[in-house]
Each structure stands twice: as structure tokens, then as C-alpha cells.
Amino acid sequence: MLTLYLVILLVIGIYLLIYVKGYRTRKLFAGLPTYPRLPLLGNVHWFLGGGRIIFQRLKEISEIADQKNLPFALWMGYLPLLIISDPEDVKTVTNTFIEKPYYYNFGRIWLGNGLITAPAAIWKHNIKNIGSAFNATVVDSYQPVFDAQAHNLVQQLKGEVGRKPFDIMKKYIAFITLEAICQTALGVSQISESIITTEYYNAFNNCMELLLSRGLNILQHPNIVYRLTPSYKQITKSVAILHNVSEMVMTKRTIEREKMKNNNALEANKSVSPKFKAFLDILLDLRSIDPTLTHQQIKSEVDTIIVAGQETVATTLFYIFLMIGCKPQVQEKLYNEMHSIFGDSTRPVVKEDLDRMIYCEAVIYETLRMYPPVPGVMRYADRDLQLKNCTVPKGTCCCINTWGAGRSKRVWGPDAEEYRPERWLEEKAPGHPAAFLAFSYGRRACIGKKYAMAIMKTIMAHCVRELVLVSQADKLELRIDLALRPASGHLIQVKTRQ
Numbered sequence: 456m457l458t459l460y461l462v463i464l465l466v467i468g469i470y471l472l473i474y475v476k477g478y479r480t481r482k483l484f485a486g487l488p489t490y491p492r493l494p495l496l497g498n499v500h501w502f503l504g505g506g507r508i509i510f511q512r513l514k515e516i517s518e519i520a521d522q523k524n525l526p527f528a529l530w531m532g533y534l535p536l537l538i539i540s541d542p543e544d545v546k547t548v549t550n551t552f553i554e555k556p557y558y559y560n561f562g563r564i565w566l567g568n569g570l571i572t573a574p575a576a577i578w579k580h581n582i583k584n585i586g587s588a589f590n591a592t593v594v595d596s597y598q599p600v601f602d603a604q605a606h607n608l609v610q611q612l613k614g615e616v617g618r619k620p621f622d623i624m625k626k627y628i629a630f631i632t633l634e635a636i637c638q639t640a641l642g643v644s645q646i647s648e649s650i651i652t653t654e655y656y657n658a659f660n661n662c663m664e665l666l667l668s669r670g671l672n673i674l675q676h677p678n679i680v681y682r683l684t685p686s687y688k689q690i691t692k693s694v695a696i697l698h699n700v701s702e703m704v705m706t707k708r709t710i711e712r713e714k715m716k717n718n719n720a721l722e723a724n725k726s727v728s729p730k731f732k733a734f735l736d737i738l739l740d741l742r743s744i745d746p747t748l749t750h751q752q753i754k755s756e757v758d759t760i761i762v763a764g765q766e767t768v769a770t771t772l773f774y775i776f777l778m779i780g781c782k783p784q785v786q787e788k789l790y791n792e793m794h795s796i797f798g799d800s801t802r803p804v805v806k807e808d809l810d811r812m813i814y815c816e817a818v819i820y821e822t823l824r825m826y827p828p829v830p831g832v833m834r835y836a837d838r839d840l841q842l843k844n845c846t847v848p849k850g851t852c853c854c855i856n857t858w859g860a861g862r863s864k865r866v867w868g869p870d871a872e873e874y875r876p877e878r879w880l881e882e883k884a885p886g887h888p889a890a891f892l893a894f895s896y897g898r899r900a901c902i903g904k905k906y907a908m909a910i911m912k913t914i915m916a917h918c919v920r921e922l923v924l925v926s927q928a929d930k931l932e933l934r935i936d937l938a939l940r941p942a943s944g945h946l947i948q949v950k951t952r953q
């Protein structure tokens with residue numbers, strides 16, 4: 456009996472503590488839209504039920520916030536979370552806060568202190584070295600690799616002509632985007648065939664799902680509890696498979712560098728044909744002067760680049776194929792632009808061609824506006840901050856709602872839900888620089904945008920010149936497992952262009 460009383464007292468004590476601690480934040484959030492909440496749990500129960508439910512909630516929240524022109528407030532347990540999509544507020548938050556909230560700590564089991572998950576102090580130190588690794592000159596030097604991979608993709612897709620819809624992601628795009636990252640940023644070649652196995656693909660997806668479900672399950676937040684769960688066992692197993700890849704990449708590159716150092720440059724160069732400094736080489740070179748760049752830290756950056764650069768590009772390419780596959784008029788316009796640049800030739804795509812792909816760029820932006828592979832990012836408020844219509848109290852987790860910003864009628868007009876690449880060719884699109892958030896915004900935004908645009912344009916130029924893509928987007932159902940994914944698979948059909 457006494458134990459029961461003690462437990463009840465403890466629960467009441469915790470509740471009172473949380474109540475008092477959250478008093479100021481609740482007051483500041485008082486006028487904001489929110490969901491009804493439960494004691495101790497807050498709004499967690501609204502997000503139970505898997506990726507489709509989470510997507511439905513995000514959609515609902517985005518619509519409410521857009522109608523009311525206010526951020527949406529949530530409580531994940533006792534932790535306040537503010538969902539922000541207004542461009543001016545997004546600009547203020549992303550330019551002010553560089554710390555990531557503790558949800559990102561969960562990802563460290565996989566990505567260590569790589570750029571995405573690093574605490575602010577480590578990020579500040581490393582971004583100085585890494586930030587320029589994907590500048591225009593470097594990306595231009597990668598163009599022959601992008602072209603070769605795009606050419607490979609078309610040759611492989613030709614084998615699907617006349618067949619039923621197939622999973623373009625699992626069979627092709629995941630391979631070629633990983634091979635491109637390995638050859639360019641990591642400086643190793645012919646690796647994807649041996650490592651992108653179904654096991655790798657499943658491990659990747661498994662990690663994403665487990666990380667999200669941990670984030671939403673406050674009982675699994677303390678490490679001490681999480682380590683006892685079956686989920687921990689699963690993620691450890693999947694992470695080991697993924698780490699094996701980064702370890703293999705680093706070993707391969709280190710051997711190639713040794714060969715070059717030993718004046719066997721000729722032999723080493725056979726497997727590293729293009730002449731450029733890979734991102735991994737920059738880090739390996741810096742190792743001698745920067746003691747913080749340990750083997751573990753470099754491995755974490757490699758894991759980060761694979762996740763950040765492969766999955767996002769692959770998913771965006773799928774959505775582009777899906778969109779142009781069900782909108783023949785868009786695909787024809789795209790083809791006409793390619794024809795005006797290349798004529799009837801299927802010659803390689805060079806960097807000068809990329810600048811002429813104006814409509815192609817509009818198609819990419821419009822796809823990213825409506826289907827951002829990263830539907831939201833987070834920042835931790837390490838001090839109070841005044842936004843347009845409310846104050847963000849210190850300790851809040853700010854969620855930048857990329858999905859909501861792209862679908863905002865307030866920002867994009869009444870046709871925000873319509874796929875219309877032409878809007879990007881009209882004057883002043885987007886209206887506000889922080890209205891388009893697919894690559895995030897402000898400090899800690901994506902450093903691979905130039906890379907991503909170049910490889911995607913090159914792949915589109917190859918595909919559209921030789922093939923016609925066909926899809927059924929009306930059957931598209933979405934889910935969120937950190938990334939925005941089609942719940943209904945990545946189905947596409949291809950025909951030969953006559």
C-alpha cells in the first residue's frame with residue numbers, strides 16, 4: 456500500500472514539476488493553434504500509427520497553420536515543439552539558431568558527429584573545412600561522372616521498355632546515385648554493385664523508420680531504456696550494415712591514395728578516372744593538421760554524405776519521373792527544351808548545357824516544392840526569439856515545415872496544390888526567398904544543392920531525350936519515415952521515344 460502511495464506521489468510530483476516548468480511556454484503559446492493534449496504525454500498520441508498517419512497530421516497541421524497564419528504548437532511529452540512555415544519566421548529562426556534539438560542525438564548511432572547531427576560547436580569547426588567541398592568549380596569537375604551514370608541509367612531502363620510498371624528506385628536509381636556519390640565525393644569507383652544489395656537498402660529504410668519511431672515514443676528517449684528495447688537491437692544490426700559500407704569506402708580510398716603516393720599514380724588512376732579532389736580526400740588531407748578529424752569523425756562525415764547526397768537525389772528523381780510521367784504536356788515541353796539544346800544527338804551532357812536547361816530547372820523546383828524529400832528540419836531555441844506573431848521561448852524545438860511552406864496558399868497563391876513548373880518562370884518566383892525550403896534555409900542549410908541540381912539535370916537530359924516515362928500519380932499515397940516517401944512503391948513505366 457505504501458509503495459502505491461509513493462508511486463502516486465511521484466507521478467503527481469513529476470506532473471507538478473512539468474506543469475510549473477512549462478507554465479511560461481504555455482502562456483506564450485496560448486493563442487496558437489494546437490491539438491488537445493493529455494497530461495504528461497502532451498500530443499504524442501496524435502502521431503501514433505505509422506508513417507501514413509504522421510503524413511496526414513503534417514498535412515492537417517500545415518493547412519490549419521496556413522489558414523490562421525500562425526505557427527502550430529505541440530507538446531511531445533513535456534517538450535514544446537513549434538511548427539513554423541511562414542517564410543519570414545523561417546528566415547528568422549534558421550538565421551538565429553544553429554543548435555539542433557536533442558532528437559538529432561538519436562541519429563548519432565548512425566551518423567556520429569557528421570554535419571547533419573553534430574552539436575553546434577563541432578559543426579562550426581567542421582563546416583569551415585567542408586563547406587566549400589561542393590562549390591561550383593568542384594561540382595563542374597564531377598560532370599563526366601554524372602554523365603556516365605545518367606547514360607548507364609538510360610541503357611538499363613531500355614531493358615524495361617514494353618514491360619509492366621517496375622520499382623525504379625529499388626532497381627536502378629538507388630544504384631546510380633550511390634555510385635555517383637562514391638565516385639565523386641568519396642573518390643572510389645565501381646563500388647555500388649557489391650554494396651547496394653537488398654540488405655543495404657533494407658537496412659537504410661529500417662534505420663529511418665526506427666529513428667522516427669524513437670523520436671515519437673517518449674518512453675524510448677532515455678538511452679538507458681532504449682538499449683533494452685528490441686528496436687535498439689534492430690537499429691544496431693542495420694547500422695552495422697551501413698557502417699560496413701563507409702568503412703569499405705574509406706579503406707578503398709586510403710589504399711588508392713597510398714598507391715598514388717608510392718608513385719604508382721598510373722595504376723591508381725585506372726580506378727579513379729576523373730581528375731578532381733574528392734570530398735573525402737579533402738578530409739584525409741586535413742587529418743595531419745586537424746587533430747579533431749579522427750578516423751571516426753571522417754567516417755561519420757562519409758556516412759552523412761551518403762545519406763544526405765544519395766537518398767535525397769534518388770527520391771527527388773523518382774518524384775520528377777512520377778510527375779512528368781503523368782503530365783505528358785510537361786514532358787513534351789521538357790523534351791522540346793532538350794531538343795533545342797542537343798538537337799537529335801544523344802551526346803554527353805556538359806556543364807554549359809546545364810545553364811540552358813531553364814524549363815528543366817523549373818520542373819525540378821516545382822517537384823521539390825510539392826514533394827520535398829526532407830519534409831521538415833529542426834532547430835533548438837537556445838534563447839528567446841520574437842517571431843511575427845509570437846515569441847519562441849528558450850528550450851523550444853522549432854520544426855521548419857518544408858511540406859507546409861511548399862503547399863501554402865498564402866505564399867504560392869490559390870493554385871498552390873497544382874503542379875505547374877511554369878510558376879518558376881514567372882516574375883518573382885518564389886515571392887520570398889524562404890518560401891522554398893527543400894534545401895532548408897539559413898545557417899545549416901544544404902551544402903549539396905549545386906551538386907544535386909547538376910546530377911538531376913544531367914539524368915533528366917539523358918532520360919527525356921531517349922525515353923518516354925509513364926506513371927499514375929493519382930494512386931500516389933505518401934508516408935513519412937524522416938523522408939517523404941511514396942507508400943505505394945516507386946512504380947514507373949518506360950517507352951522508347953519515337
Ligand code: HEM
Pocket residue numbers: 570571582589640759760763764765767768771827828829832833892893894895899900901902903904906907
Ligand atoms: C535534392 C537533393 C537534396 C535535398 C532535397 C537536400 C536537402 C537538405 C536539407 C533539407 C538539409 C538540412 C538538414 C537539416 O537541417 O537537418 C540538408 C543538409 C545537408 N545536405 Fe542536402 N539535400 C540534397 C542533396 C544533397 C547532396 C547531393 C549533398 C552532398 C553531396 C548534400 C549534403 C548535405 C549536407 C552535408 C548537409 C548538412 C549541412 C549542415 O548541417 O551544415 N545534400 N540537405
